Every structure is written in structure tokens, then in C-alpha cells.
Amino acid sequence: MSENSERYDLVLAGGQVFDGQTGASQVADVAVTGDRVARIAPGLAADADRVIDCAGQYVLPGLVEAHTHIFAEVSKVGAPPDEAHLHRGVVAACDAGTVGASTFAAFEKYVAAPARMRLVNFLNVSVLGLIDFRFGELINPGTLVPEDALAVAEANPHRVRGFKIRLSEDVVGLDWRPLLKRSLALAGEAGLPLMIHIGETPEPLPVILPLLRPGDVVAHCYTGKPYGILNDGTVLPEVYAARERGVLFESAHGKSNLSFAVARPAIEQGFLPDVVTSDTSARNWRGPVFDLVTSMAKLRAMGMTLEQLVPRVTTAPARLTGLDAEGYGTLVEGGPAHVTVLAEAEEAVLPDAAGNKITAPRLEPSVVLLGGEQVPTVPWRGLPATGA
Numbered sequence: 001m002s003e004n005s006e007r008y009d010l011v012l013a014g015g016q017v018f019d020g021q022t023g024a025s026q027v028a029d030v031a032v033t034g035d036r037v038a039r040i041a042p043g044l045a046a047d048a049d050r051v052i053d054c055a056g057q058y059v060l061p062g063l064v065e066a067h068t069h070i071f072a073e074v075s076k077v078g079a080p081p082d083e084a085h086l087h088r089g090v091v092a093a094c095d096a097g098t099v100g101a102s103t104f105a106a107f108e109k110y111v112a113a114p115a116r117m118r119l120v121n122f123l124n125v126s127v128l129g130l131i132d133f134r135f136g137e138l139i140n141p142g143t144l145v146p147e148d149a150l151a152v153a154e155a156n157p158h159r160v161r162g163f164k165i166r167l168s169e170d171v172v173g174l175d176w177r178p179l180l181k182r183s184l185a186l187a188g189e190a191g192l193p194l195m196i197h198i199g200e201t202p203e204p205l206p207v208i209l210p211l212l213r214p215g216d217v218v219a220h221c222y223t224g225k226p227y228g229i230l231n232d233g234t235v236l237p238e239v240y241a242a243r244e245r246g247v248l249f250e251s252a253h254g255k256s257n258l259s260f261a262v263a264r265p266a267i268e269q270g271f272l273p274d275v276v277t278s279d280t281s282a283r284n285w286r287g288p289v290f291d292l293v294t295s296m297a298k299l300r301a302m303g304m305t306l307e308q309l310v311p312r313v314t315t316a317p318a319r320l321t322g323l324d325a326e327g328y329g330t331l332v333e334g335g336p337a338h339v340t341v342l343a344e345a346e347e348a349v350l351p352d353a354a355g356n357k358i359t360a361p362r363l364e365p366s367v368v369l370l371g372g373e374q375v376p377t378v379p380w381r382g383l384p385a386t387g388a
């Protein structure tokens with residue numbers, strides 16, 4: 001691989017190349033041949049058929065989104081995966097509970113199988129999935145049919161990587177315990193994680209968190225809704241205890257679940273999300289969420305460094321969704337050439353889910369490679385600071 005005579009199809013030249021595992025970076029060239037990363041080293045540009053100058057930009061493993069809603073046309077929350085993700089720098093994504101056992105076949109046929117990017121999902125424990133947010137999918141508890149969910153998961157290991165329960169009171173009502181218990185049992189039987197959606201849960205987190213298993217996931221860790229992770233501005237000891245046991249926390253911005261007033265003190269206190277996600281949906285991909293890179297920019301403005309952010313949008317979501325086994329989340333010689341190059345963009349007015357606004361520099365995907373092929377990017381859908 002290291003002979004000087006080797007020709008490369010493409011070299012991304014002179015960017016700051018990030019290690020997905022550690023977040024460490026160094027200036028180097030990334031050479032691509034076919035669908036593989038051929039070499040990462042300085043001085044490769046002379047041996048390339050095509051060179052893209054990435055000086056001053058960040059070269060990352062292709063971004064992985066672990067929480068989105070992409071069952072377009074069927075679910076009211078379904079966004080189009082390519083427009084909302086691929087063309088904005090995300091090469092693989094996980095639908096988080098839009099799909100239930102009764103709608104899975106349509107998701108597979110019309111969304112997941114035809115998609116250019118790699119899609120997996122966390123199956124809603126309700127057979128209905130999240131079709132219409134106005135009607136909680138577990139208000140009729142009989143829609144939790146473990147054998148149906150298990151059968152779909154077992155028949156589709158390529159796609160189903162976990163289960164999802166939305167634990168808000170408007171979804172589960174007050175009798176949430178048996179629903180969570182049955183969901184955990186079903187996830188246990190399948191050997192997969194359970195993601196729980198928090199914010200307006202029927203009871204506070206210290207009651208719920210001890211029930212979760214290591215590897216289970218709490219979505220919306222910076223929600224500003226009642227029963228979040230803070231008490232009087234301080235991260236609850238029960239939240240740290242859950243993390244200590246291996247429960248994961250993801251940021252899942254969403255239409256109503258990223259609060260700067262929660263994220264800023266939590267990050268200051270050192271409570272970072274294990275996985276950074278956007279919770280993109282049809283209700284927010286034109287704002288206030290926009291996309292994963294905008295969620296990164298918001299958390300950077302709240303105090304996270306790029307070194308902290310990169311593993312949380314690459315290796316960590318890849319591991320959570322099992323996509324690490326296919327080479328997603330890392331940028332290594334011999335590995336698949338999924339690459340996202342990010343550039344610093346102009347300052348913009350960035351809102352949280354409560355409508356609070358900050359002005360902060362954004363990140364913008366300048367080059368996206370999916371299996372070595374460059375895919376088109378589209379401009380940010382928000383407004384620059386001067387135009388807001």
C-alpha cells in the first residue's frame with residue numbers, strides 16, 4: 001500500500017483528519033481508491049487522478065445519525081433520508097421508533113431497501129409505530145405485542161438494531177411500569193438495546209433509570225421538559241449512577257427536546273452525551289433542528305469541543321447501531337471510504353427547542369464520500385445571522 005508508484009482515484013488534501021475513536025486530529029491527506037481508503041499520510045496529492053483541497057477543513061469518518069425519523073409519506077414525522085441526512089453529511093442513520101411491527105414491511109420496501117445510504121432502525125414496541133404524534137401509540141396498551149416485535153427483529157437482523165418506547169405521559173399514560181417492563185423483557189429476549197424517550201415522563205428519572213439495563217439508551221438527555229436530568233441546575237446523582245452502570249444518554253434535539261438552559265450547565269458539569277444525535281423529523285428538518293451538523297454546532301456553542309463531538313457522531317453511534325461491524329464510524333486505511341469533510345461556516349442564529357436563540361458559528365459539510373463516491377451536498381436551510 002505504501003509504494004510511491006501507487007495511483008489513487010482521489011485525494012482529500014491537507015485537511016485536519018480526525019480519529020473517530022479518540023477525536024484526536026492531524027493534518028494529512030486521505031487517498032481513496034475505488035470504495036476504500038487507500039492511505040492516510042501527508043504528501044499523497046501528487047499521486048492522485050483528482051485532488052480536493054481540504055486545507056483548513058475537518059476530515060471526519062462519514063457521520064452516523066443514531067436517532068432520526070425517516071418513514072416519509074407514512075408517518076407524520078417522517079423526513080426524507082437523503083435530503084435530510086445524506087446531502088447534509090450523514091452516511092448512515094437509524095430510525096428511532098417511527099416504525100412498528102405492523103408497518104415494518106412498508107418501511108423496508110419503500111424506505112430502507114431503496115435508500116442509497118445505510119439505514120437501520122430501533123423498532124417501536126407498539127405495533128403501530130409513531131404514525132401520528134397527536135395519538136400516543138401506546139395509549140391502547142394492547143398495541144404492545146412482544147411476539148410481533150420479536151418476530152420482525154429476528155427476521156430482519158440486517159435492519160433492526162434495538163427497540164424504542166416513548167415514555168411520555170401522553171404516550172403511555174400513568175400505568176407506564178408494565179409497558180416498560182414488557183419492553184425490557186422483549187429487548188432482553190432479542191439481545192438488543194431499548195431506547196426510552198424522556199421528557200414529561202409520568203414519574204421522575206430517579207424512578208425510571210434504575211429499571212434500565214447496561215446498553216439501554218435514554219433519548220433527549222438535555223430536554224427542558226419536566227423530569228429531565230437536572231435538579232436546581234445540577235445533574236442528578238441518579239443520572240451519574242445510571243451512566244456508571246452502562247446506561248447510555250443521547251442528545252436527540254428534536255422539535256421540543258434540546259434546551260440550552262439544560263445543556264449548558266450539564267456540559268459545564270462534565271455531563272456529555274454518549275451519543276450526539278439530531279432527532280431529525282418532518283417537523284424539524286427545516287428548523288429548529290435542521291440537521292446533525294447543526295446539532296453539533298449548538299453543542300459546541302454550549303461548551304463541547306470538536307475533539308469531544310467527533311467520536312459521538314462517528315464511532316459511538318456506529319457502535320450503538322451495530323454499524324461499526326460494517327466499517328462505519330472510522331476512517332482507516334483499508335476501510336470503506338465513507339468520509340464527511342466539514343468547513344467552518346458563518347455565524348448564524350441557532351434556536352433551541354424552546355425558541356431561545358444563540359449566535360454561533362456553524363459547521364457545513366463541504367465534501368461527502370459514500371463508499372468512495374462523492375454525493376452532492378445541499379445548502380443549510382436556515383438563515384445567516386445577518387438575515388435573521
Ligand SMILES: [Zn+2]
Nearest residue numbers: 067096254279
Ligand atoms: Zn425521536
